[in-house]
Amino acid sequence: MTDVPALKPERPFFSSGPTAKFPGWSAANLKTEALGRSHRSAIGKARLKYAIDLTRELLGVPDDYLVGIMPGSDTGALECAMWTMLGARPATVAAWESFGNVWIQDAVKQLKLKDLTVLDADYGDIPDLASIPQGNDVVFTWNGTTSGARIPDTDWLETGRDGITINDATSAVFAQEMDWAKLDATTFSWQKVMGSEAQHGMLILSPKAVARIESYDPEWPLPKLFRVKKGDKLNRGIFVGETINTPSMLATEDYILALEWAKSIGGRKALFDRADANAKILTDWIEATPWLRNMVADPAKRTNTGVCFVFQGEYYDSLSPEDQAAVPKTIAKMLEERGVGYDFNGYRDAPPSLRVWCGGTVEAEDITRLLPWIEWAYAEIQK
Known part of the structure; x- marks a missing residue:
């Protein structure tokens, strides 16, 4: 059983466009x-x-x-x-x-x-x-x-x-x-x-x-x-x-x-570093999660912005194509309703997936806090 995570992202904005405002925006x-x-x-x-x-x-x-x-x-x-x-x-x-x-x-x-x-x-x-x-x-x-x-x-x-x-x-x-x-x-x-x-x-x-x-x-x-x-x-x-x-x-x-x-934060190099760090947090988690895989198999071709990942494993593979397609949509809806993460379902024409924006305007801590919630939601839909 997966417990409800204790922390929520402070800025739950993970859309791939329009993307999150920069920290401190007003x-x-x-x-x-x-x-x-x-x-x-x-x-x-x-x-x-x-x-x-x-x-x-x-x-x-x-x-x-x-x-x-x-x-x-x-x-x-x-x-x-x-x-x-x-x-x-x-x-x-x-x-x-x-x-x-x-x-x-x-x-x-x-x-x-x-x-x-x-x-x-x-x-x-x-x-x-x-x-x-x-x-x-x-x-x-x-x-x-x-x-x-x-x-x-x-x-x-x-x-x-x-x-x-x-x-x-x-x-x-x-x-x-x-x-x-x-x-x-x-x-x-x-x-x-x-x-x-x-x-x-x-x-x-x-x-x-x-x-x-x-x-x-x-x-x-x-x-x-x-x-x-x-x-x-x-x-x-x-x-x-x-x-x-x-x-x-x-x-x-x-x-x-x-x-x-x-x-003010150091120009494009600082933005590159922030995106790289965010994407590493997400990619490392995907690699360590047996029921997920990065949509891009070759690490050299993986983005550091809109990271896309799909589901796999015994439970997911047992579902009908229609039920498989519903999994990422259901998770995205569950977390939106709880104010945890907004607009991170995969693109409508893409394979059923989740897509989390990791660009430089997103804070690493918010990525870190999002991931246990995805684990929780996936456990919940299997009950």
């Missing part, structure tokens, strides 16, 4: 001078540019790369890159989880790319990325948000390769170092690793990506939100805070607050 600390003002005003543009500049500083983005704010979260930023750059040469889209599969559908059904290779893999694994020709444009997800599988390295990308690389890094930046020399268009959203508010995404372009945009006009029509050119040149105003559409200045202030917190 709405009272948000600056409000830009609220109710036009984003085209001097103060509005200054705050947007400050968010861009802090992003560049914290991520170590090279000086000759451009950083811009896009509408539509990571999806808007990533699809803007696809719509404006793909089609100029052969392309490969690689996916191993839900969001990567969306980019495949974009390439196949929306853009209808003529010279396209699709690489995919089951949840928990990664396809053979080394098979991608260096002349191909490539779209890939650095860190599988819904599977917990990340690329172990960028050895499969040659420096100076002819094709461009479009990198969905939304659950990787601020937790894993980006190999900027091999990345041409990198995207992420504010609500992922930094726990900020949703709806805005970031688009980071290399000089090669800028050259592609300026030299190439795709054959398909571009929605206004994807029109990043003025005439034959990139609209560089986007990359100093002159956004394509009206941004939320309140969300901007929240993102700035998170970036300032990250800077």
Whole structure:
């Protein structure tokens, strides 16, 4: 019999997006001078540019790369890159989880790319990325948000390769170092690793990506939100805070607050260390628990952010597929009702699983306190 644990997490926020606010966050600390003002005003543009500049500083983005704010979260930023750059040469889209599969559908059904290779893999694994020709444009997800599988390295990308690389890094930046020399268009959203508010995404372009945009006009029509050119040149105003559409200045202030917190604790290295420590606590527990296994078998491919794990063992294997699918949902509901853990059920398209966010805004002690409750809940549903 498993006793009810004595301690609850102080901050029971384990969602993989929007993720937990940073420790000590308070709405009272948000600056409000830009609220109710036009984003085209001097103060509005200054705050947007400050968010861009802090992003560049914290991520170590090279000086000759451009950083811009896009509408539509990571999806808007990533699809803007696809719509404006793909089609100029052969392309490969690689996916191993839900969001990567969306980019495949974009390439196949929306853009209808003529010279396209699709690489995919089951949840928990990664396809053979080394098979991608260096002349191909490539779209890939650095860190599988819904599977917990990340690329172990960028050895499969040659420096100076002819094709461009479009990198969905939304659950990787601020937790894993980006190999900027091999990345041409990198995207992420504010609500992922930094726990900020949703709806805005970031688009980071290399000089090669800028050259592609300026030299190439795709054959398909571009929605206004994807029109990043003025005439034959990139609209560089986007990359100093002159956004394509009206941004939320309140969300901007929240993102700035998170970036300032990250800077105050030591920048991205401190965030990496926090995510690594959190993921180790969870991963070690999974390894020591016989009725669980990490969705990703290869330790080199395991994420340090959205760690996904599935059930196994005599009791679980004896259940029908429907009852197996209900197990993680039931546990997540039981702990939510008790104020122990929120929103950590596995993604709806993933195999039945639990997914606990371990990014840098989560405290290690809260991860530690969550785990005995999962053990308790699993024992309870077996009665």
